[in-house]
Amino acid sequence: MSEPIVRIAARGDGVTATGRHATLAAPGDLLLADGTVEPGSHHQVPPCRHFPECGGCQLQHVDDVAYRVYLVDRVAGALAQHGLEADIRTPHLSPPRTRRRASLRAVRAGKAVALGFNAERSHQIVDMHECHVLRPELFALVAPLRKLLPSLLVGRGAAGVRLVLCDQGVDVALEGVRAEGLAAAEALIDFAERHRLARLALDQGYGLETRFEPVPATVTLSGVPVDLPAGAFLQATEDGEAALVQAVREAAEGATRTADLFAGLGTFALALPGQLLAAEAGRDTILSLLSAARRSDRPIQTQHRDLYRRPLDAGELAGFDGVVLDPPRAGAVEQVAQLAGSAVPRIAYVSCNPATFARDARVLVDGGYRIAWVQPVGQFRWSTHIELAAAFAR
Known part of the structure; x- marks a missing residue:
């Protein structure tokens, strides 16, 4: 029995309405009875000779329309696992050949x-x-x-x-x-x-x-050259970084004193107005941000702080009217628990893992926040990896 492919699973397989999986299948393809796939309107010719053997890409056979739907479905599915819904915006896709x-x-x-x-x-x-x-x-x-x-x-x-x-x-x-x-x-x-x-x-x-x-090697963030320590984290594309910065600025709009937690080199701290506290566990990274802030005369205070072991508590958060979170893939469960009990009116949450983002979002919602919107960003073009920025408000 032939069945149409209706969606893409988390790892990139095409899936029918009855749950049959097919590798290298796109929505609109037809999965035939013998297991072969008949390409449909969203199936494109992969541009690279190394696809699908190379693990750098999983979805070169899928057009941009279906790829954007896949990214939205990933976020929506993760939120649904925790009983949540949100306004998920049209994903931003970084162009080919832009990964830095x-x-x-x-x-x-x-x-x-x-x-x-x-x-x-x-x-x-x-x-x-x-x-x-x-x-x-x-x-x-x-x-x-x-x-x-x-x-x-x-x-x-x-x-x-x-x-x-x-x-x-x-x-x-x-x-x-x-x-x-x-x-x-x-x-x-x-x-x-x-x-x-x-x-x-x-x-x-x-x-x-x-x-x-x-x-000295530097990377320019929001017009400010920042010393680049060997091995320091950097957003995968300048294009994706710009999309995430724009989303964070929108989510934090109106804040006059912001805490940027898991601040890294200052991707967001250097882009935001007003007084800022930047906290980061990497010693060389936070020193680079401190030096850049001083050279550019930015009002940024820094803390070398492991936010898993020592999250900002509700008392420390009381002086802020905005918080930016950009944790590693594991999420920020310890810090989110403190935020849920705080009175901070707006939070911008940047994540590279929809599953841990949704888990943390549930804690924030239970603490009285609402999810205003989620902006997916596909800066790992043609991969199953997804970035997002979300706005929470009280």
């Missing part, structure tokens, strides 16, 4: 090196020869790194390659490699200079060690 950070893997393949993302649900590495999500500046380094790495890999072990585009160029961090002796050191400097890297760092098992950084 990536974590790749490298492994020996005979005398050569395979470098790319892991295959979908596998430890096998797909050797990358094209990419439709990475910024061109990042992809341009894949072939040169493939030539550099054979002399740095340890035995048959795999290495990690982290690429981040910052103001001065590409910041490259290599993990699980070995570079010993003068010749190896000179080869690394030559590589960095030839490709005009912003920074080159190695982790040989004792943490990242910078080998090349002619000037």
Whole structure:
């Protein structure tokens, strides 16, 4: 019996109304009795030769209309698990080839090196020869790194390659490699200079060690250059960052004193008006924000604070009329419990995990808040990963 595909499941499979799953199926496709899929109106030709083997993308076969519906369904489904509904806005999608950070893997393949993302649900590495999500500046380094790495890999072990585009160029961090002796050191400097890297760092098992950084690496946030510590978190695309900043500004509009919790480098703190407190557990990160705030004369106080162990309590929150939350994937259950008992009138919650966001939203709603709206942001183009910003108000 043939059945139409009506939706996309959380991991990217197409699903029929009766619950049958089909890989690489889009809404509107027809799942035939023999298990094959007949493409429909929302099924597109994937642009990349590596799809679907490469784990960097799961949904290149789905057009933008169906992809936006999928993102809305992910948020709505997570909220429904906790008995919640919300006004979910049309998702913002970052364009192709705009991702400014990536974590790749490298492994020996005979005398050569395979470098790319892991295959979908596998430890096998797909050797990358094209990419439709990475910024061109990042992809341009894949072939040169493939030539550099054979002399740095340890035995048959795999290495990690982290690429981040910052103001001065590409910041490259290599993990699980070995570079010993003068010749190896000179080869690394030559590589960095030839490709005009912003920074080159190695982790040989004792943490990242910078080998090349002619000037301090920075990233500009809301017009303010901020020192970029090695390994610091950065939104995946500038386009997605701008969409999230706009949503946070709207959610926090009217606040004159705001607490930015899990503040990172200041993505939101540097974009908001009025007096701000920025709290962040990463020492180097919060020092970068403090230095940037002082150089730009921004009224931002900072706290080096682990908000899982020491969330701001209701008494500390009493002086704020706005709070921004941007926690890791685990959410902010400890901090949300304190917010639920506070009188803060408006909260902007940024999340990269609909499940923990919905769990925390339930606590806030039970504490007297309402969800004004949710703005999904698809900055990991063609993936099942989703970002969002939500406005809560009393």
